Amino acid sequence: MNCIDLHIHTTASDGTDSPRAAVEKAASLGLAAVSITDHDSVSGVPEAMRAGAELGVEVVPGIEVSSDYRDNNVHILGYFIDPAAPELRPVLDWVKTERDERNEKIAAMFERDGFDISLAQLREEYPDSVLGRPHFCEHLMRKGYISSVKEGFEKYLGEGKPYYLPKRRISIAKAVETIVAAGGVPVLAHPMQYHYPEPELIELIETAKALGIRALEAYYSEFSAEQTAWLLRAAEKYGMGVSGGSDYHGTRKTHISMGTGCGNLAIPYSVLEELKKLR
Template sequence: MKYIDLHVHSASSDGTLSPRELVLYAKQKNLAAFALTDHDVVDGIEEAVDEGLKQGIEVVPGIELAARYKDREIHILGFFIDYKDPHFLENLAWIQNERKRRNKKMLEKLNSIGFDITIEELKKSAGKDLISRAHFGKVIQEKGYANSVTEAFKLYLSPGKDAYVQREVYTPKECINFIHEAKGLAVLAHPTLYDLTQKELKDLINMLKDEGLDGLEAIYSLFTKEEEYKMRSLANRYNLFITGGSDFHGKNKRQIDMGVGRGNLKVPYELLEEMKKRI
């Protein structure tokens, strides 16, 4: 049986492997395909697709967009997007500018509590890529203010902590529309991670379905078997196809590996074939 991973991040957002390295790693892991779903950027897709053609690995052009739902942030995955669509790129530019505004405020907050961190250090950490909270975490660790990136998030960079700044994002409907306009399929990412009751989650999925949602990420690294069963049931109830992925970030999430998550993740290629029928 062939296996895939439909939730993977590169160094173009907050992962640590380049798009080309991801393809080589996918081949090493004996994956037939993976989706590159970087946060708010598509910069790495062409490199991954090109290397995938050389290595015999199918690369699905994707993205992960943040959206505001009531008092929390949810994530919408896009698959098979036209990553060169001008209007889609304009929408991403707005998101990236908002990230820059947020980064400036987060840096000011860190400096105000005595952290000697500069924008130059953050840019060096990010390289050519957009600065993310993962890069803040890495610099905080390197400067000795935390023992790990995970601890940096826990102490300073998560909601309610000293350096956290909420960013402005699009609505779920806008994200779904952007993905559809770019000829893609829209999927709710890791549905159980939003701290919603079962009723609240059903209400969310019902709303998103009305707004054009195509699928649900029902197989995920952190799901229990019971949670996976519930997500599959919800997908069936709302006539949504299912996807599955590890949410691989390389060294930024060392406990999660590409294709297998925490060791027990298996996403069959048949799911990708079902998705293609919806395009």
């Protein structure tokens, strides 16, 4: 069976593999197709597509957009987008400005309290990455303040912790509008990961459908067989398609492998074929 992985992060956001390295890994694993879906960024897509053409791996240009749903961070995947679409720029530029300002404030808070950390250091350490909290945690590890990224979130940077700052996000409607304007198919990412009770999850899916989201990510590394089955039924009920991917981040999420996730994934190419019909 030709397998695919439609949820992969690279150094263009918070993954540890370069776009080319991610595609090389996909080729070595025998994957037929992958999608590079970096957070609020398409900067890695051209490099990945060149590598795919060279190595015989189909690369679907993608993105994962952070959006706001009732003060929660809900992710919207966009597949088949044109990374050069002018409609993307205002939104991605706004997101970048918001992230940069937030990072500056977080770094200043750490510096104020005597930590050996600065935004200049992080930019030197991660010149090609979209900086975020994982990068802060890895720097703190190297400096000996913590022993793991997990500890960094639990002690300093997780929600409600001393150096956490909330970030502003665009609405789901704006995320969908932007993805569609760039020629893409909007998909609700990992619906079970928001941990809503079933009635609220149904409400999220119904809202997503009403706003123009065309598919649900039903195959995912951290879903049980029962959760996947529930999402497949929901997609059928609401006339939506399905997608699937590992949410691979390289060494930043060591328990997740490209293509197979936590050992539970084998997503057939037919999933991608059906998604293509939604364009």
